[in-house]
Amino acid sequence: MGREKQKVGVCLNDSTSREVSFISDGSVSLGDYVELDYDGRTVLGFVKHLSCSSKLFSNDLDLKDVERLKKMSRDHRVLYGKISILGDVKSNMFVPRVPPPPGTDVFLASTQTLKGVFGRSDERKICIGSLLTREDVDVYIDIDQIVSRHLAILAITGGGKSNTVSVIIEGMLEKHASILVFDMHGEYVNFDYRVDGENAVKRLELKLNPVHLSYREFRQFANVDDNSFIQDRYLKRAFKATIEDISSGAVQISDFWGRLLGELENFRELASDKESDIKDDRKSIIGVINKVEDMKESYAELFDLFQKPIVEQIEPARLNVIDFSHVDEKIADIIVSHVLRNLLEKRKRFVHGYDGGLEFPVFSIIEEAHILASSSVRTRSRYWISRVAREGRKFGLGLCLVSQRPKALDVDALSQANNMIILKLVEPGDQRHVQQAAESLSSELVEQLSSLNVGEALLMGKMIPVPALVKIKLASGKMSGNDRSAVDEWEKVYRSRKSLIDEIDSFYDYGEEF
Structure with a gap:
């Protein structure tokens, strides 16, 4: 025979199909799950708001009156709260289209009901x-x-x-x-x-192989931004030409940097010709060459061509x-x-x-x-x-x-x-x-x-x-990164240094005996 449900409150007026107002004698807590029987269903709810009140302690009383009432009266508190309607556990959490009638009893949700909602271990x-x-x-x-x-x-x-x-x-x-x-x-x-x-x-x-980077990713490493239009144009041409040569087998992966810088040097030489159509771009080309060389050096430990x-x-x-x-x-x-x-x-x-x-x-x-x-x-x-x-x-x-x-x-x-x-x-x-x-x-x-x-x-x-x-729950696996105790580390260093000083003093004291 199942355990009798624990009644914790009663529904009040002004409830909706999604939210219920209720009154309680204090046997319920914020965050509790409750059950309501109405519309032919047993519906699960969640206590989302609580406030405490007592008709004895009105706002018109002064402090002395309140103190006298405290001595004369027992616990006359009443809890008013709101319940979010979650749905019928047996009907895939279906929410009834009608609100619970005023006077509907509110029960604390049973362990069996909650286990049915929050599941059990399975493959998923x-x-x-x-x-x-x-x-x-x-x-x-x-x-x-x-x-x-x-x-x-x-x-x-x-x-x-x-x-x-x-x-x-x-x-x-x-x-x-x-x-x-x-x-x-x-x-x-x-x-x-x-x-x-x-x-x-x-x-x-x-480690990153620059050959596998997109041009946009490569450009970020070279510090060529969206506003560096001319540098962007030549770097993009050189990068794409280098990747195409590597993909076709014309150049080995190990020659990536040499091929890339060689292509940029070709642009620089072409821009050095006074008759060239790109002579005005010479300064920008030299700038992007310097950026690629700096990139190669700065990220030497990050880049790996193999x-x-x-x-x-x-x-x-x-x-x-x-x-x-x-x-x-x-x-x-x-x-x-x-x-x-x-x-x-x-x-x-x-x-x-x-x-x-x-x-x-x-x-x-x-x-x-x-x-x-x-x-x-x-x-x-x-x-x-x-x-x-x-x-x-x-x-x-x-x-x-x-x-x-x-x-x-x-x-x-x-x-x-x-x-x-x-x-x-x-x-x-x-x-x-x-x-x-x-x-x-x-x-x-x-x-x-x-x-x-x-x-x-x-x-x-x-x-x-x-x-x-x-x-x-607490994880069973251990990991680094937890908060360090500064006090413990200070104490450890202090003890270590004090021990060293004591050994040195002991050594000199021993020497003085001779």
């Missing part, structure tokens, strides 16, 4: 944590929906983003996912996690990591856009049946997304992030945007993420920016973001049947 779902108000109910998210509809993980620094990303990575690796992390701070390079007894992490070489493309290094069922911790934001922008462009092109080739495609889907995690897809700076990565977000679902390319500065993140890119995990957000500008990108994020839910503790999050989107406040 992973456990991310438990309900914040019901620790006995695990919450599962749909991997297919994450990959096809994309994901944003947002929080203040120290809010629990890295642990959340790690939990998702571990769950996906258990499903043999192919994951690519653009690691801005070297946090995931030493990620300690094994699948079937083998290390699941592969560090991709941060390196295969980064996308071709990605392995299935692994956590593939590109470590950007030793390069500046400009280089990171060029490489991220280059990799995303190639991922999209190669997945298109495979899906359309052409040779040279990438045969498996890839889920890309972009750390510091507000830098690469900035709302104020026009980066190449922003273009390709938005493009992959729009087109990727058709070709098995998923994106996860991770940021502690949501308001600095391009709203178009953020709006493409149909799934969100929002941890603690305090700054009102960040909250408004997120709400602007997520139409289903109500003002009541936004208000909860600043009161979340570390590791607590609001989950919403296609990956989960209904929005949920969740306590994210």
Whole structure:
């Protein structure tokens, strides 16, 4: 025999099919899930707002009157609240077209009902944590929906983003996912996690073969901008001629730089002729030659003429990591856009049946997304992030945007993420920016973001049947990048130096005895 339902309130007037006003004696909390029986259905709801009131303590009373009433009366508080109607659990969360009648009882949702909503482990779902108000109910998210509809993980620094990303990575690796992390701070390079007894992490070489770059990417390395029309014209001609010669076999890959600079030198010599039609371009040609030579020298450690493309290094069922911790934001922008462009092109080739495609889907995690897809700076990565977000679902390319500065993140890119995990957000500008990108994020839910503790999050989107406040579980894999203790490090250095000084003093004291 089932346990009797726990009644926590009664519906009041002015309810709609989507929102219900109710009164309670105090046995319900913000974020609780409740059940209402009406219209022949058992409907699930979410307590999104609560306020406390008492008729005894009117605003007309002074402080002395209030103190006397406190001594004379018991607990006379009443809770007034609002419930978001989520739908009928047994009918694929169908929302009745009529509101619950006033007087309808409100019951605390049963564990059985909630487990039916938030799922169980299967081949497409992973456990991310438990309900914040019901620790006995695990919450599962749909991997297919994450990959096809994309994901944003947002929080203040120290809010629990890295642990959340790690939990998702571990769950996906258990499903043999192919994951690519653009690691801005070297946090995931030493990620300690094994699948079937083998290390699941592969560090991709941060090397680029200039032969495999698009002209626009190559031009960025050479610092030739959109306004340098003449330099752009000659560099483009020389680059295309060099690539065509390498493709046809007329020039070896190892001769790339010599062929490119040779072509530019030919233009310079031609411009040196006083009768030449391009004599006025001589200064610009010399300038672009200098830029290419500086580029070759400055990026000598980055360029490798015998390196295969980064996308071709990605392995299935692994956590593939590109470590950007030793390069500046400009280089990171060029490489991220280059990799995303190639991922999209190669997945298109495979899906359309052409040779040279990438045969498996890839889920890309972009750390510091507000830098690469900035709302104020026009980066190449922003273009390709938005493009992959729009087109990727058709070709098995998923994106996860991770940021502690949501308001600095391009709203178009953020709006493409149909799934969100929002941890603690305090700054009102960040909250408004997120709400602007997520139409289903109500003002009541936004208000909860600043009161979340570390590791607590609001989950919403296609990956989960209904929005949920969740306590994210702790990842089992170890990673670097956690907060460092300055006090511990100071103490370590102090002890080390003091020990050295004591040894030196002891040595001199010993010498003085003789």
